[in-house]
Amino acid sequence: VAARDGEVAAGGVQDVSTAAPKANARVVATADGDFDFYVLTLSWSPTHCSSDAGGGRDDDLQCRSGRPFGFVLHGLWPQHEKGWPEYCDTSSPRRLKDSVMREALALSPSEKLVQHEWEKHGTCSGLSQEDYFAAAELAVESVRVPKAFKQPSKPIVTTANAVRRAFLDANPGLSASDILVTCRRNEIGEVRVCLDKELRPRACSREVARSHCGSREARMLDVRGNWPRN
Numbered sequence: 001v002a003a004r005d006g007e008v009a010a011g012g013v014q015d016v017s018t019a020a021p022k023a024n025a026r027v028v029a030t031a032d033g034d035f036d037f038y039v040l041t042l043s044w045s046p047t048h049c050s051s052d053a054g055g056g057r058d059d060d061l062q063c064r065s066g067r068p069f070g071f072v073l074h075g076l077w078p079q080h081e082k083g084w085p086e087y088c089d090t091s092s093p094r095r096l097k098d099s100v101m102r103e104a105l106a107l108s109p110s111e112k113l114v115q116h117e118w119e120k121h122g123t124c125s126g127l128s129q130e131d132y133f134a135a136a137e138l139a140v141e142s143v144r145v146p147k148a149f150k151q152p153s154k155p156i157v158t159t160a161n162a163v164r165r166a167f168l169d170a171n172p173g174l175s176a177s178d179i180l181v182t183c184r185r186n187e188i189g190e191v192r193v194c195l196d197k198e199l200r201p202r203a204c205s206r207e208v209a210r211s212h213c214g215s216r217e218a219r220m221l222d223v224r225g226n227w228p229r230n
Contacts, residue, residue, distance in 0.1 A: 033126030
Protein backbone atom coordinates (compact mmCIF):
# COMPACT_ATOMS: atom_id res chain seq x y z
CA VAL A 1 0.00 0.00 0.00
CA ALA A 2 1.37 3.40 -0.89
CA ALA A 3 1.95 5.42 2.26
CA ARG A 4 0.62 8.59 0.68
CA ASP A 5 -2.44 6.91 -0.65
CA GLY A 6 -4.01 4.52 1.83
CA GLU A 7 -5.32 2.52 -1.11
CA VAL A 8 -4.86 -1.04 -2.27
CA ALA A 9 -1.94 -1.29 -4.65
CA ALA A 10 -3.86 -3.22 -7.25
CA GLY A 11 -2.68 -3.44 -10.81
CA GLY A 12 -4.09 -3.39 -14.29
CA VAL A 13 -5.49 -5.68 -16.96
CA GLN A 14 -2.88 -4.27 -19.31
CA ASP A 15 0.23 -5.94 -17.88
CA VAL A 16 2.93 -3.36 -18.41
CA SER A 17 5.56 -6.06 -17.98
CA THR A 18 4.82 -7.21 -21.50
CA ALA A 19 3.58 -3.99 -23.09
CA ALA A 20 6.15 -2.22 -25.26
CA PRO A 21 6.06 1.59 -25.47
CA LYS A 22 4.08 2.83 -28.44
CA ALA A 23 4.11 6.09 -30.29
CA ASN A 24 1.50 8.48 -28.95
CA ALA A 25 -1.06 8.15 -31.70
CA ARG A 26 -3.46 10.45 -29.90
CA VAL A 27 -2.85 13.61 -27.94
CA VAL A 28 -4.30 14.08 -24.48
CA ALA A 29 -5.07 17.61 -23.39
CA THR A 30 -2.41 19.13 -21.16
CA ALA A 31 -3.54 18.98 -17.55
CA ASP A 32 -4.51 22.37 -16.13
CA GLY A 33 -5.20 21.34 -12.54
CA ASP A 34 -3.45 23.02 -9.61
CA PHE A 35 -0.43 20.73 -9.27
CA ASP A 36 3.19 20.61 -10.40
CA PHE A 37 3.79 17.15 -11.85
CA TYR A 38 2.52 13.57 -12.02
CA VAL A 39 3.81 10.44 -10.31
CA LEU A 40 3.18 7.37 -12.45
CA THR A 41 3.05 4.38 -10.11
CA LEU A 42 3.60 0.81 -11.30
CA SER A 43 3.08 -1.95 -8.74
CA TRP A 44 4.85 -5.30 -8.70
CA SER A 45 1.73 -7.47 -8.78
CA PRO A 46 3.15 -10.50 -6.89
CA THR A 47 3.88 -8.30 -3.86
CA HIS A 48 0.25 -7.22 -3.73
CA CYS A 49 -1.28 -10.59 -4.58
CA SER A 50 0.78 -12.47 -1.97
CA SER A 51 -0.25 -10.06 0.79
CA ASP A 52 -3.37 -9.99 2.95
CA ALA A 53 -4.49 -6.93 0.96
CA GLY A 54 -4.63 -9.03 -2.22
CA GLY A 55 -6.94 -11.68 -0.80
CA GLY A 56 -10.25 -9.91 -1.42
CA ARG A 57 -12.71 -10.73 -4.18
CA ASP A 58 -12.15 -7.32 -5.73
CA ASP A 59 -8.61 -8.51 -6.52
CA ASP A 60 -9.64 -11.78 -8.17
CA LEU A 61 -9.07 -10.49 -11.71
CA GLN A 62 -5.52 -9.45 -10.92
CA CYS A 63 -4.58 -12.26 -8.55
CA ARG A 64 -6.72 -15.29 -9.38
CA SER A 65 -7.77 -15.06 -13.03
CA GLY A 66 -5.01 -17.31 -14.35
CA ARG A 67 -3.25 -14.34 -16.00
CA PRO A 68 0.31 -13.85 -14.72
CA PHE A 69 0.77 -10.14 -14.01
CA GLY A 70 4.14 -8.52 -13.32
CA PHE A 71 4.37 -4.72 -13.23
CA VAL A 72 0.90 -3.22 -13.49
CA LEU A 73 -0.64 0.24 -13.22
CA HIS A 74 -1.54 1.51 -9.77
CA GLY A 75 -2.18 5.14 -10.60
CA LEU A 76 -1.24 8.50 -12.10
CA TRP A 77 -1.04 10.95 -9.20
CA PRO A 78 -0.97 14.77 -9.40
CA GLN A 79 1.72 16.02 -7.03
CA HIS A 80 2.95 19.33 -5.63
CA GLU A 81 6.63 19.96 -4.99
CA LYS A 82 5.58 19.54 -1.37
CA GLY A 83 2.45 17.54 -0.64
CA TRP A 84 -0.28 16.56 -3.07
CA PRO A 85 -3.87 17.50 -3.86
CA GLU A 86 -6.68 15.04 -3.34
CA TYR A 87 -10.47 14.83 -3.70
CA CYS A 88 -10.60 18.11 -5.63
CA ASP A 89 -13.64 20.08 -6.72
CA THR A 90 -14.40 19.38 -10.36
CA SER A 91 -17.16 19.96 -12.88
CA SER A 92 -16.89 16.30 -13.91
CA PRO A 93 -19.12 13.76 -12.18
CA ARG A 94 -17.69 12.03 -9.12
CA ARG A 95 -19.05 8.72 -10.29
CA LEU A 96 -17.28 7.37 -13.35
CA LYS A 97 -19.34 6.99 -16.48
CA ASP A 98 -19.91 3.37 -17.46
CA SER A 99 -18.05 3.91 -20.74
CA VAL A 100 -15.02 5.35 -18.92
CA MET A 101 -15.04 2.54 -16.39
CA ARG A 102 -14.97 -0.05 -19.17
CA GLU A 103 -11.96 1.65 -20.74
CA ALA A 104 -10.20 2.10 -17.40
CA LEU A 105 -10.60 -1.56 -16.52
CA ALA A 106 -8.23 -2.28 -19.39
CA LEU A 107 -5.59 -0.69 -17.15
CA SER A 108 -6.74 -1.61 -13.63
CA PRO A 109 -8.83 -4.76 -12.97
CA SER A 110 -10.71 -3.44 -9.96
CA GLU A 111 -13.74 -1.19 -10.22
CA LYS A 112 -13.15 -0.14 -6.62
CA LEU A 113 -9.59 0.94 -7.38
CA VAL A 114 -10.50 2.70 -10.63
CA GLN A 115 -13.30 4.66 -8.96
CA HIS A 116 -10.96 5.55 -6.08
CA GLU A 117 -8.20 6.70 -8.43
CA TRP A 118 -10.60 9.04 -10.19
CA GLU A 119 -12.13 10.49 -7.02
CA LYS A 120 -8.87 10.99 -5.13
CA HIS A 121 -6.41 11.76 -7.94
CA GLY A 122 -8.16 12.26 -11.26
CA THR A 123 -10.38 15.04 -9.96
CA CYS A 124 -7.22 17.06 -9.24
CA SER A 125 -5.80 16.76 -12.76
CA GLY A 126 -8.00 19.37 -14.44
CA LEU A 127 -8.82 16.73 -17.06
CA SER A 128 -12.10 15.10 -18.00
CA GLN A 129 -12.64 11.51 -16.95
CA GLU A 130 -11.84 10.37 -20.48
CA ASP A 131 -8.64 12.39 -20.77
CA TYR A 132 -7.38 11.43 -17.32
CA PHE A 133 -7.47 7.71 -18.02
CA ALA A 134 -6.16 8.25 -21.54
CA ALA A 135 -3.23 10.12 -19.99
CA ALA A 136 -2.64 7.21 -17.61
CA GLU A 137 -2.54 4.82 -20.55
CA LEU A 138 -0.07 7.00 -22.46
CA ALA A 139 2.11 7.32 -19.36
CA VAL A 140 2.21 3.53 -18.96
CA GLU A 141 3.07 3.08 -22.62
CA SER A 142 5.98 5.50 -22.29
CA VAL A 143 7.91 3.31 -19.82
CA ARG A 144 9.63 0.12 -20.96
CA VAL A 145 9.83 -2.65 -18.36
CA PRO A 146 13.24 -4.38 -18.30
CA LYS A 147 13.31 -7.87 -19.81
CA ALA A 148 14.37 -9.50 -16.54
CA PHE A 149 11.15 -8.34 -14.86
CA LYS A 150 8.66 -9.39 -17.53
CA GLN A 151 7.80 -12.94 -16.50
CA PRO A 152 10.29 -14.25 -13.91
CA SER A 153 9.51 -17.84 -12.95
CA LYS A 154 11.62 -17.69 -9.78
CA PRO A 155 11.92 -15.04 -7.05
CA ILE A 156 14.58 -12.40 -7.63
CA VAL A 157 16.73 -11.12 -4.79
CA THR A 158 17.70 -7.55 -5.59
CA THR A 159 17.71 -3.97 -4.31
CA ALA A 160 15.73 -0.86 -5.19
CA ASN A 161 18.94 0.63 -6.58
CA ALA A 162 19.38 -2.34 -8.91
CA VAL A 163 15.75 -2.19 -10.07
CA ARG A 164 16.12 1.52 -10.79
CA ARG A 165 19.33 0.86 -12.72
CA ALA A 166 17.56 -1.76 -14.84
CA PHE A 167 14.76 0.69 -15.69
CA LEU A 168 17.29 3.39 -16.58
CA ASP A 169 19.11 0.98 -18.90
CA ALA A 170 15.81 0.06 -20.58
CA ASN A 171 14.66 3.70 -20.85
CA PRO A 172 17.48 5.97 -22.11
CA GLY A 173 15.20 9.01 -21.80
CA LEU A 174 14.98 8.64 -18.01
CA SER A 175 17.48 10.03 -15.50
CA ALA A 176 18.11 8.62 -12.03
CA SER A 177 16.35 11.65 -10.51
CA ASP A 178 13.15 10.81 -12.46
CA ILE A 179 12.52 7.38 -10.96
CA LEU A 180 12.42 5.68 -7.58
CA VAL A 181 11.56 2.25 -6.21
CA THR A 182 9.66 1.56 -3.00
CA CYS A 183 9.71 -1.48 -0.73
CA ARG A 184 7.00 -3.14 1.31
CA ARG A 185 8.87 -4.73 4.20
CA ASN A 186 11.42 -6.95 2.45
CA GLU A 187 9.78 -6.94 -0.98
CA ILE A 188 9.88 -4.56 -3.93
CA GLY A 189 6.56 -2.70 -3.96
CA GLU A 190 6.38 -0.09 -6.69
CA VAL A 191 8.31 1.76 -9.36
CA ARG A 192 7.40 5.45 -9.51
CA VAL A 193 8.26 7.70 -12.45
CA CYS A 194 7.87 11.49 -12.27
CA LEU A 195 6.36 13.17 -15.33
CA ASP A 196 5.45 16.74 -16.18
CA LYS A 197 1.94 17.76 -17.21
CA GLU A 198 2.70 16.77 -20.80
CA LEU A 199 3.86 13.32 -19.61
CA ARG A 200 7.56 13.98 -20.19
CA PRO A 201 10.07 12.68 -17.62
CA ARG A 202 11.21 15.19 -15.01
CA ALA A 203 13.07 15.08 -11.71
CA CYS A 204 11.06 13.93 -8.72
CA SER A 205 10.72 16.34 -5.82
CA ARG A 206 12.84 15.72 -2.75
CA GLU A 207 9.71 14.66 -0.88
CA VAL A 208 8.78 12.03 -3.48
CA ALA A 209 12.37 10.81 -3.84
CA ARG A 210 12.52 10.00 -0.11
CA SER A 211 10.36 6.91 -0.75
CA HIS A 212 13.24 5.18 -2.58
CA CYS A 213 14.42 2.26 -0.43
CA GLY A 214 17.97 2.24 -1.73
CA SER A 215 20.48 -0.54 -1.20
CA ARG A 216 18.71 -2.82 1.26
CA GLU A 217 18.02 -6.32 -0.02
CA ALA A 218 14.49 -7.04 -1.21
CA ARG A 219 12.67 -9.78 -3.11
CA MET A 220 10.57 -9.76 -6.23
CA LEU A 221 8.36 -12.84 -6.05
CA ASP A 222 7.82 -14.88 -9.20
CA VAL A 223 4.94 -14.08 -11.53
CA ARG A 224 1.97 -16.44 -11.42
CA GLY A 225 -1.69 -16.39 -12.41
CA ASN A 226 -3.30 -17.76 -9.28
CA TRP A 227 -2.56 -16.69 -5.73
CA PRO A 228 -4.27 -18.17 -2.66
CA ARG A 229 -7.08 -16.25 -1.05
CA ASN A 230 -5.76 -15.24 2.37
